[in-house]
Amino acid sequence: MALARVERLSFAYPGSEPALRGVSFELWPGEVVVLLGPSGSGKSTLLRALAGLVPHFHGGHFSGRVEVAGLDTRTTRPSDLAGTVGTLFQDPEDQVVFTGVEAEVSFGLENIGTPPEKIESRAAAALAEVGAAGLAGRKVAELSGGELQRVCLASVLALEPRLLILDEPTSQLDPDGAAAAIELARSSGATVVVSEQRPERVLDACDRVLFLENGRVVLDAPRADALDQLPEAWLPREADLPDAEPAGEPVCRVDDVSFGYEQDRLVLQSTSFEVGRGEVVALLGPNGSGKTTLAKLAAGLLEPRTGRVTRVGRACYLSQDPGRYLVAERADEEVALAVDGDLARARRALAEVGLAGFEERHPRDLSSGERERLALAAVLVAEPELLVLDEPTRGVDPERKDELTSLLRAQGSGRATLVVTNDHVFASAVADRFVATVSEPEREVSLA
Amino acid sequence: MSPVPAAALLAGLAAAALLADHSASVALICVLLLAICLRAPAERRRMYLVGAFLSGLAVVLVTPFVETIGSHALWTGPTVPVLGRLDVTSEELRNGLFQGLRLTAVALAFAAYALLLDHDRLVQSAGFARRSVLAIALATRLVPTLERDASGLVEALRGRGVEVTGLRGRARLLSPLLAGSLERAMNLSEAMEARGYGRRGATRAPRPPWGTVERLALAGGVLAVVLGALWL
Numbered sequence: 001m002a003l004a005r006v007e008r009l010s011f012a013y014p015g016s017e018p019a020l021r022g023v024s025f026e027l028w029p030g031e032v033v034v035l036l037g038p039s040g041s042g043k044s045t046l047l048r049a050l051a052g053l054v055p056h057f058h059g060g061h062f063s064g065r066v067e068v069a070g071l072d073t074r075t076t077r078p079s080d081l082a083g084t085v086g087t088l089f090q091d092p093e094d095q096v097v098f099t100g101v102e103a104e105v106s107f108g109l110e111n112i113g114t115p116p117e118k119i120e121s122r123a124a125a126a127l128a129e130v131g132a133a134g135l136a137g138r139k140v141a142e143l144s145g146g147e148l149q150r151v152c153l154a155s156v157l158a159l160e161p162r163l164l165i166l167d168e169p170t171s172q173l174d175p176d177g178a179a180a181a182i183e184l185a186r187s188s189g190a191t192v193v194v195s196e197q198r199p200e201r202v203l204d205a206c207d208r209v210l211f212l213e214n215g216r217v218v219l220d221a222p223r224a225d226a227l228d229q230l231p232e233a234w235l236p237r238e239a240d241l242p243d244a245e246p247a248g249e250p251v252c253r254v255d256d257v258s259f260g261y262e263q264d265r266l267v268l269q270s271t272s273f274e275v276g277r278g279e280v281v282a283l284l285g286p287n288g289s290g291k292t293t294l295a296k297l298a299a300g301l302l303e304p305r306t307g308r309v310t311r312v313g314r315a316c317y318l319s320q321d322p323g324r325y326l327v328a329e330r331a332d333e334e335v336a337l338a339v340d341g342d343l344a345r346a347r348r349a350l351a352e353v354g355l356a357g358f359e360e361r362h363p364r365d366l367s368s369g370e371r372e373r374l375a376l377a378a379v380l381v382a383e384p385e386l387l388v389l390d391e392p393t394r395g396v397d398p399e400r401k402d403e404l405t406s407l408l409r410a411q412g413s414g415r416a417t418l419v420v421t422n423d424h425v426f427a428s429a430v431a432d433r434f435v436a437t438v439s440e441p442e443r444e445v446s447l448a
Numbered sequence: 449m450s451p452v453p454a455a456a457l458l459a460g461l462a463a464a465a466l467l468a469d470h471s472a473s474v475a476l477i478c479v480l481l482l483a484i485c486l487r488a489p490a491e492r493r494r495m496y497l498v499g500a501f502l503s504g505l506a507v508v509l510v511t512p513f514v515e516t517i518g519s520h521a522l523w524t525g526p527t528v529p530v531l532g533r534l535d536v537t538s539e540e541l542r543n544g545l546f547q548g549l550r551l552t553a554v555a556l557a558f559a560a561y562a563l564l565l566d567h568d569r570l571v572q573s574a575g576f577a578r579r580s581v582l583a584i585a586l587a588t589r590l591v592p593t594l595e596r597d598a599s600g601l602v603e604a605l606r607g608r609g610v611e612v613t614g615l616r617g618r619a620r621l622l623s624p625l626l627a628g629s630l631e632r633a634m635n636l637s638e639a640m641e642a643r644g645y646g647r648r649g650a651t652r653a654p655r656p657p658w659g660t661v662e663r664l665a666l667a668g669g670v671l672a673v674v675l676g677a678l679w680l
Contacts, residue, residue: 057638082644094632095639097586103568106653111644119653141592155643301606317607324597325604327624338608364627379608388607 002026003191004050004163009064010215011045011054019045021215022064027163027191034202034223035195036234037212038397039369043195044090046212047165050193051087052078068163083112086161086190090168090395091321092148101127101135101143105155112159126158127151129184131177145172145320146287146422153181157188164190170201171394174286174422175239197397200236200425203227233398239424241282244433248276251416252298252315252386257307259293267293271307273435275386275416280408282427283420285437292320292390294437295420299388313385320391322378323371326363331355331374334363338382349381350374352407368395376404380411390420405430450658451570453665458484458557458565460669464676465553471542473676474549481556488563495595496559504552511544512536562591569655586636590629597628 004027012018019042027033035043048054052073055062066073069084078085086108089095098104105123114122127133132150140148149172156164164185170178178198182205185192196202203209209226211219211234219229227235253274260266267290275281275298285291296302297309299317316338319325328334335346347359353373358366363374372395379387389408393401401423408417408430421427427434458481465477485493514531518539525534567585601621602612612618644650 051642053638053642057641077646078641079644079647082642082647085642087639087642089635089639089642091635094635097582097636097640097643098568100566100568103653107645108643110652111647111650113647113649113651116651116654119651123653141596159643296603299607301603314609316609317603319600319604319607322604324628325601325624327601327605327620337605337610364631375604382609384609 003029004066004068006046006049007065007067009046009049009066010061011049011063012061013045013058014060016060018061019215020049023212023215023217024064025210025217025220027193029162029191030189031207032186032192032194032205033208033210034199034206035193035210035212036199036230038399039197039395040367041212042215043212044167045215047087047167047193047195049073050163051085051165052076052081053087079111082108083159084161085163085165086156086159087165088153088156088167088169090171092145092152092172095152096140096148099139099141101132101138101140101151104140104151105158108155108159122158122160123154126154129157130154131180144288144292146174146177149173150177150181153184157184160188161190164188164192166192166194168195168197168395170196170198172287172391172422175201175424177287178422197393197395197401198423198425199230199234199398200239203236231399233402237425237428239428241284241424241428241434242431246274246276246279246433248278248416249312250274251277251312252418253308253310254294254298255308255310257294257297257304257309259290259297259302259304261293266305268297268437271437275418277385277416278413279433280412280417280419280431282431282434283418283437284422284424284427284434287422289437291420291437295388295390295418298418299386311386314382315386315388316379316382316384317388318375318379318390318392320394322375323363323366323368326371326375326378329362330359331361331363331366332359334374335378335381338378345381346377349377352380353377354403369397369400372396373400384415386416386418388418388420391422392419393421393423393426401426402429450656450662451565451567453658453662453669454565455561455570456669457665457672458561458669460672462554462557464672465550465557467673467676471546471549474546474553477672478549478553478556481553481560484560485556485563488560492592493559493563496563497556500552500555500559503555504548506548507551508544508548511547512540515540515543517543593632594625594629597625601625 006023006025009020009023010018011020037043045054049066050068056078068081071081096104097107102123105126106119109119109122127136130150130153132154135147135151153169166185169181173181178201182202186205194202206223208222210217219226221229255272257268257271258266259268271294283291283295297304299315300311301317326334331350332343332346335349336343339345350356350359353376355373363371366374392404419430461477461481465474468474485497513534518537520538521535522538523536527533570585598621601624605612
């Protein structure tokens with residue numbers, strides 16, 4: 001008997017075009033289903049419908065039927081589905097309720113009425129399962145993005161749900177962490193529906209593939225068949241990291257640098273590398289190994305505690321999740337900030353990233369993918385000598401990723417580009433060579 | 449220390465500052481609360497302490513001009529519509545100092561609450577009105593979250609070569625900060641509902657029992673209120 005059944009589901013957010021159009025499928029106990037599709041194709045909406053959040057939380061026009069474990073989501077509130085359904089959302093920072101890791105993992109267990117004497121042990125077991133037992137006593141504000149994502153995954157797994165919904169669960173994890181998270185979800189015994197923008201991370205572990213386009217399921221097939229039918233950009237690609245020799249006049253040189261946010265703890269030690277003009281260098285490394293810190297040092301946003309960073313010309317830095325950090329009322333004004341209000345240059349930069357016609361739109365009215373491109377335009381417009389991009393493919397679908405690769409390669413000859421990424425497939429496509437940070441116990445040997 | 453008696457002690461000290469009649473007593477409470485706040489890391493406490501002292505100072509400076517008490521004029525100025533004649537008397541100065549100290553004491557008590565208490569355990573300890581306590585805890589978390597968002601915005605702008613300087617530059621961040629926190633609040637409430645928040649039959653993780661320190665702190669809170677009302 002199917003665990004979940006979706007019948008002719010159509011849904012439109014208030015005042016919007018339909019996000020889902022006549023979607024039907026069933027989910028069987030224990031199967032792992034991968035949900036693929038371009039940004040804006042309705043993946044997140046479909047996951048929310050399975051959790052009952054659509055329509056209860058968002059409102060809008062809902063037709064059709066969604067049933068999970070015999071419960072009709074129109075008549076069962078999401079909070080009553082919790083425990084049967086466990087949902088991990090895209091952005092870990094937006095789902096954390098408490099300040100401490102233990103309390104955070106216990107929160108869902110308390111809500112679903114777990115006997116008090118079992119709460120602590122189940123929370124500890126869930127943290128251990130995701131390899132985060134060591135984080136138990138920590139504050140969430142101190143964790144890296146990847147560590148926080150593990151904690152959020154533990155919070156969901158602790159509920160022991162029958163249907164596990166994962167919305168881009170690996171977006172902030174390094175490849176090993178991502179593989180472990182997917183394997184963990186698979187071995188939990190729950191039916192798993194996972195939406196992902198990096199197909200190579202999940203296709204090996206799944207039983208079935210659903211592909212969405214414009215709110216419709218255009219492919220629903222077992223994994224083997226799906227591999228023959230998926231659009232080319234969505235097929236798994238091998239990461240073949242390039243390892244060319246450093247080339248070009250050095251634009252940024254990081255020399256024997258150490259840095260720590262706290263007096264008694266160093267995040268980086270004795271770290272050296274350089275980026276030359278015309279080069280695209282990928283900065284790789286496990287979660288929490290100091291990649292973002294190193295990128296900020298290279299861009300001049302942080303000053304090293306010891307050692308030296310030298311740069312030629314202007315440096316621009318695009319932070320992780322840049323769509324969150326937009327300040328202007330119009331897209332073109334946002335981009336023009338970096339060029340003293342030159343709107344003509346700003347509009348050209350918008351067109352370069354595919355946002356022609358969006359000039360007068362409010363940045364917060366754009367979709368998350370469009371915001372990311374707007375933020376990219378806001379740094380590209382300055383034509384910096386050194387461009388530093390921190391996880392630019394987070395939440396970006398493969399087709400957009402290919403466009404980004406082409407853009408960076410096309411513009412790369414005149415500048416030095418440093419790309420911090422956990423996405424080794426992207427790094428293979430965009431970079432000339434890579435440098436790697438290492439995790440804490442091995443930090444003395446820092447960079448490759 | 450368990451957060452409930454610690455919160456009770458801080459609330460007691462704040463109440464005592466509001467009930468006390470003498471500036472010296474309120475000043476003493478301020479010193480005590482400042483000593484407590486100084487236990488927090490320097491980077492974190494700076495913003496709270498600056499806020500507490502600036503708001504107290506503002507009251508000290510403004511009160512003499514908006515009050516009309518006392519007969520020992522130290523300075524007499526022009527007559528201003530609505531406010532009347534501007535003057536400063538020694539009684540107004542004393543009262544301004546007293547009210548400023550009171551506000552500083554309350555702000556320091558909040559600073560100690562925000563900086564030093566384990567808000568997670570406070571929520572978990574709430575035997576009743578758990579929703580209200582959770583709302584207070586989330587509101588308390590809002591301050592550091594806004595702080596982080598603000599530095600994220602400043603950093604994102606610096607990353608584009610745009611320096612945020614002056615009052616006007618910082619004021620430009622207010623609207624995106626507000627919009628960002630509203631988005632965050634929506635996402636958080638959705639995630640909370642998906643994790644069963646609001647469902648009947650919720651339980652709580654067991655709490656460690658209170659020891660002598662906790663009992664003393666609770667008694668200290670009550671004692672502070674009584675002393676404030678009767679003797680200070």
